[in-house]
Amino acid sequence: MLCREHYRLTLRVRGWSDAAPGQFVQISRASAMRGDGAIVEPVAGMPLLPRAFSVGGLRVAGDGHEIDVIYRVVGVATGWMQSLAPGEHATVLGPLGTPFPIDPAKSTALLVIGGVGLPPLLYLAQALQHASVRTVALLGAQRSDLVPLSMIAEASPASDAACAVRCAHEFAALDVPMVISTDDGSLGYKGTVVAALQALTRAQPVTADETVVYTCGPERMMRATAAWCHDAGITCWVCMERPMACGLGTCQSCIVTVRSDAYPSGRRYALCCSEGPVFAAEDVLWDERCA
Ligand SMILES: Cc1cc2nc3c(=O)[nH]c(=O)nc-3n(C[C@H](O)[C@H](O)[C@H](O)COP(=O)(O)OP(=O)(O)OC[C@H]3O[C@@H](n4cnc5c(N)ncnc54)[C@H](O)[C@@H]3O)c2cc1C
Ligand code: FES
CATH class of the missing domain: 3.40.50.80 (Nucleotide-binding domain of ferredoxin-NADP reductase (FNR) module)
Incomplete structure (x- = not known):
């Protein structure tokens, strides 16, 4: 526990490539397994769709990697994550999305x-x-x-x-x-x-x-x-957040409105999961409700 509502979860994954800052993982328990490898049936009321979490840290550990996820308990999936005990299994998809660019000219x-x-x-x-x-x-x-x-x-x-x-x-x-x-x-x-x-x-x-x-x-x-x-x-x-169903650019559920000279309206819809979640702030057309 990091503070009243924030927790850290460390995931041990095998067969992962590296993940850069800004990239995220999709975590779900739909196919969660017990320690003995048996599939646990989804619990009534649990979301079938995975939830997105930024990679908060990554280390090589043994023959795999350890990923840190820092999360705030806001709903059913984060409530389940809080209840996980060491050794329990979850489905982790990633790394997904585009990372933050690092420009060597900026000191x-x-x-x-x-x-x-x-x-x-x-x-x-x-x-x-x-x-x-x-x-x-x-x-x-x-x-x-x-x-x-x-x-x-x-x-x-x-x-x-x-x-x-x-x-x-x-x-x-x-x-x-x-x-x-x-x-x-x-x-x-x-x-x-x-x-x-x-x-x-x-x-x-x-x-x-x-x-x-x-x-x-x-x-x-x-x-x-x-x-x-x-x-x-x-x-x-900016690292944008949208509710994400697939995380892979397929379901079109995660749009961010960005500037585009290619359309008469001067705007287009970008997918937060595949084009983002990192965007140049100058490109983002903010929702007026966020003024
Ligand atoms: C790329 C990306 C990275 C993320 N990284 C983190 C992270 O590192 N740590 C973290 O704690 N959370 C992160 N999130 C947010 C996290 O995925 C959501 O809060 C998730 O919905 C929590 O699942 P839940 O089942 O606990 O809550 P839910 O039951 O899904 O939602 C609880 C409440 O939050 C609202 N809500 C859910 N998702 C969103 C959203 N995207 N925007 C606005 N409101 C929303 C719902 O309407 C509901 O009121 C990230 C999201 C994205 C897209
Ligand atoms: S989450 Fe499905 S297209 Fe982005």
């Missing part, structure tokens, strides 16, 4: 995270460190008990956003300083993560040439981050 990366948008950006922080990109993480949550990180007691986060500090084990282990914000001020900066981004970059200006922003979280937050990046001329990559 600074800002990760703007809203709550359970953490997993793909935590994994990305690892890749950015390997690529020697200076990285700062900003994570916003409603309250301190919804921050899905292990805090370092002796380095509590600054109450203003002017200075990023190594305050959470997960990012400190990657040598990534961070700013934490909460809506009610119960931890770190009081305000939204986008307000924290503005305060940090006012105190420590960044240049558009050298900087890239990656964001994942609630759509309203990503839209505000994209608007700030647009005004600052900074490249921004």
Whole structure:
């Protein structure tokens, strides 16, 4: 358990290729097996469709890989994941989707995270460190008990956003300083993560040439981050979320509206699962309800 509603699940998989940050897996229990290999009948009320989860970390382990999934319990599938005991089996399909691009010309990366948008950006922080990109993480949550990180007691986060500090084990282990914000001020900066981004970059200006922003979280937050990046001329990559049935580009259930010169309307529908979930923020036409 990472905080009141967030949990980490480690999956051991065999025969997997590598997975890059931004990619995801589809997890289901429809064909869950017991430890002895017997198929467990789907339980009444359990969804037949798998659920998508970002790869939050990946390690080689024995003759396979270990994948970290960080999730918030919101419904029946995540409730089942919370109940899994070590050694139980699940069906895992992946890696799926397109990863975050890493541009070697950008020497600074800002990760703007809203709550359970953490997993793909935590994994990305690892890749950015390997690529020697200076990285700062900003994570916003409603309250301190919804921050899905292990805090370092002796380095509590600054109450203003002017200075990023190594305050959470997960990012400190990657040598990534961070700013934490909460809506009610119960931890770190009081305000939204986008307000924290503005305060940090006012105190420590960044240049558009050298900087890239990656964001994942609630759509309203990503839209505000994209608007700030647009005004600052900074490249921004967003990790979109849509309910997904197949995850493979077949069912057409996961559309994201994007700009397109190929159509008279100037827009087209992209599939979040196969063209995304990572999109250039400049291409996304946001749902007006997210203003
Ligand atoms: C590419 C991708 C990566 C994801 N990564 C993660 C992750 O790392 N960790 C994590 O916790 N979740 C992640 N999600 C979200 C997760 O797949 C959904 O929350 C999933 O529906 C949970 O299943 P459930 O059966 O527990 O809840 P459900 O019963 O499916 O849903 C519970 C509630 O959430 C709403 N809901 C479900 N899915 C969505 C959605 N996509 N957008 C808006 N509302 C929705 C439902 O309407 C319902 O009110 C990701 C989704 C995508 C598409
Ligand atoms: S989830 Fe089926 S096409 Fe995207």
